Amino acid sequence: MDYKYVVIGGGIAGVTCAETLSLLEPDSKILLVTASKLIKAVSNYQKVSRTLEMFDVEEKDKSFIETECNNVTVIHKTVLEVDSIDHVIRMCDGTSIRYGLLCICTGGKPKIIAEGNPYVLGIRDTESVQTFQKRLKKARRIVVVGNGGIATELVYEIEGSEVIWAIKDKSITSTFMDPGAATFCLPQLNETKMSTDKPLKRRKYTEEGADENVDRNSSTPGGSALGPDWSSHLEMKGAEQISHKVHVEYKVEVSRILTHEEYTTCEKSALNPSQFSSSDCWPVYVELNNGVIYGCDFVVSATGVIPNTYPFRKNNFDIAEDGGIKVNDKMQTSVKDIYAAGDVCNASWEHASHWLQMRLWSQARQMGAYAAKCMVSQSNNEDIPMDFCFEMFAHVTKFFNYKVIILGKFNAQGLGSDHELLLRVTKGEEYVKAVLQDGRLQGAVLIGETDLEETFENLILNQTDLSPFKDNLLDPNIDIEDFFD
Numbered sequence: 123m124d125y126k127y128v129v130i131g132g133g134i135a136g137v138t139c140a141e142t143l144s145l146l147e148p149d150s151k152i153l154l155v156t157a158s159k160l161i162k163a164v165s166n167y168q169k170v171s172r173t174l175e176m177f178d179v180e181e182k183d184k185s186f187i188e189t190e191c192n193n194v195t196v197i198h199k200t201v202l203e204v205d206s207i208d209h210v211i212r213m214c215d216g217t218s219i220r221y222g223l224l225c226i227c228t229g230g231k232p233k234i235i236a237e238g239n240p241y242v243l244g245i246r247d248t249e250s251v252q253t254f255q256k257r258l259k260k261a262r263r264i265v266v267v268g269n270g271g272i273a274t275e276l277v278y279e280i281e282g283s284e285v286i287w288a289i290k291d292k293s294i295t296s297t298f299m300d301p302g303a304a305t306f307c308l309p310q311l312n313e314t315k316m317s318t319d320k321p322l323k324r325r326k327y328t329e330e331g332a333d334e335n336v337d338r339n340s341s342t343p344g345g346s347a348l349g350p351d352w353s354s355h356l357e358m359k360g361a362e363q364i365s366h367k368v369h370v371e372y373k374v375e376v377s378r379i380l381t382h383e384e385y386t387t388c389e390k391s392a393l394n395p396s397q398f399s400s401s402d403c404w405p406v407y408v409e410l411n412n413g414v415i416y417g418c419d420f421v422v423s424a425t426g427v428i429p430n431t432y433p434f435r436k437n438n439f440d441i442a443e444d445g446g447i448k449v450n451d452k453m454q455t456s457v458k459d460i461y462a463a464g465d466v467c468n469a470s471w472e473h474a475s476h477w478l479q480m481r482l483w484s485q486a487r488q489m490g491a492y493a494a495k496c497m498v499s500q501s502n503n504e505d506i507p508m509d510f511c512f513e514m515f516a517h518v519t520k521f522f523n524y525k526v527i528i529l530g531k532f533n534a535q536g537l538g539s540d541h542e543l544l545l546r547v548t549k550g551e552e553y554v555k556a557v558l559q560d561g562r563l564q565g566a567v568l569i570g571e572t573d574l575e576e577t578f579e580n581l582i583l584n585q586t587d588l589s590p591f592k593d594n595l596l597d598p599n600i601d602i603e604d605f606f607d
């Protein structure tokens with residue numbers, strides 16, 4: 123069977139790519155191959171500002187896209203390998219398909235410490251969350267390792283179980299927040315969870331069913347990654363009648379994970395943080411590199427993502443240090459006629475001054491759409507400019523029940539020491555950080571309902587010289603929107 127365009131992956135990058143191809147070339151044959159039974163669909167897409175976007179994500183049956191885009195066929199199969207010379211993809215079931223242009227959107231899989239240890243869980247898709255929930259129901263204490271998005275959301279949502287949060291850094295949520303913002307959010311950690319959430323302009327993640335899934339080894343892909351609000355509508359309750367109980371262990375890494383038997387012969391005693399239960403009998407023990415041992419029921423490794431490149435191991439792709447397939451500013455890999463988008467790729471072009479890659483839902487959508495445009499332009503021998511969305515990094519999310527917006531070089535990434543930070547903090551209400559260099563705004567962290575996002579976005583994009591107004595930039599009595607109009 124021959125298709126002009128083939129896309130591998132039913133996550134947000136792959137589905138957006140196939141939809142965009144269909145829109146641009148309604149008469150061409152497009153195939154989407156996905157190992158997950160359900161595909162991801164974006165709905166209620168909302169542009170919050172020029173670069174910020176929000177949307178719902180739903181898991182749908184493949185018929186959804188086939189009905190919406192009648193030149194798209196979806197097959198539920200796992201790709202085994204790609205023969206880039208003959209332009210053929212081979213499936214695990216022995217069948218093969220010829221492609222004209224191919225886009226790889228196979229996402230990532232959790233990078234798990236002590237992979238294979240039955241007491242260590244990773245979280246990526248619906249199935250892994252269900253396993254986690256089931257284990258948590260019986261748990262009195264868990265250890266969460268990692269300091270990014272998943273760890274932050276889990277630690278905040280879990281009730282009924284003690285949580286030891288082991289992080290490498292000196293402050294929580296370091297992937298998204300600076301130490302100041304972390305200090306602002308920290309009180310939320312041990313607060314009894316509010317029964318009514320603070321209003322937040324952010325939508326829900328919904329699912330129609332569970333992914334068909336297989337065991338997690340390098341050759342068998344799982345379902346698509348979860349996304350916005352995956353945690354807030356799920357019950358995450360342990361076995362105890364307690365609300366939040368979190369102990370953060372800073373600047374540590376896991377040295378060893380010990381079974382109960384190994385622990386009893388290791389001649390060291392486990393610690394119990396004050397206010398935590400004093401039990402010394404746990405199924406598993408975690409030894410940290412500061413020498414401390416904690417017992418727990420199981421460990422969650424929320425330690426990032428590894429791009430899912432296993433089916434392409436025989437291809438000669440240029441691979442980046444993070445394991446992603448390198449793509450240029452046209453989303454092309456180093457292999458002719460093959461593109462890549464989403465978590466699987468590494469954006470290896472020279473980035474605009476205020477953009478950076480993070481493996482996020484929004485970037486998966488943007489890359490999928492842009493890859494489709496590039497594929498069509500290649501087949502028409504045209505050149506297209508880079509999409510505006512890659513001009514500036516922008517992300518809206520929710521942590522600790524606060525709306526969190528991060529813009530540009532929000533953590534002064536790559537700015538060296540020659541930058542200044544302006545701060546405005548109202549305890550329990552808002553945290554505003556502006557990163558300036560040469561009097562111009564380079565990035566910002568906005569926590570709470572600050573309503574500053576549009577103005578700050580413009581200031582970053584326009585590189586307005588703020589030197590004369592610097593002292594007033596964060597003055598709550600000045601409406602800076604009017605000021606810069």
Ligand SMILES: Cc1cc2nc3c(=O)[nH]c(=O)nc-3n(C[C@H](O)[C@H](O)[C@H](O)COP(=O)(O)OP(=O)(O)OC[C@H]3O[C@@H](n4cnc5c(N)ncnc54)[C@H](O)[C@@H]3O)c2cc1C
Nearest residue numbers: 131132133134135157158201229343346347464465482483
């Ligand atoms: C728990 C969790 C919470 C998250 N929360 C947020 C959030 O709040 N905001 C945010 O912006 N981002 C969030 N993310 C990140 C976001 O979900 C991902 O960046 C995004 O979904 C990546 O999309 P993708 O299409 O590149 O990959 P995936 O969604 O991983 O899709 C990959 C697809 O490829 C298929 N596949 C893989 N191998 C093969 C093969 N050999 N043959 C055929 N098909 C194959 C898979 O079945 C799947 O359908 C979260 C991620 C996780 C895990």
Ligand SMILES: NC(=O)C1=CN([C@@H]2O[C@H](COP(=O)(O)OP(=O)(O)OC[C@H]3O[C@@H](n4cnc5c(N)ncnc54)[C@H](O)[C@@H]3O)[C@@H](O)[C@H]2O)C=CC1
Nearest residue numbers: 268269270271272273290297375424425426427481482519
């Ligand atoms: N609200 C949001 O925007 C959310 C986004 N996501 C995205 O989903 C993906 C997966 O999430 P995460 O796994 O949280 O990845 P992440 O990249 O956000 O964070 C990984 C964390 O693990 C730490 N780490 C890595 N190796 C470690 C080790 N060996 N020991 C201890 N710590 C280690 C890193 O320092 C980092 O703090 C990411 O791309 C993330 O951006 C996930 C949840 C929520």
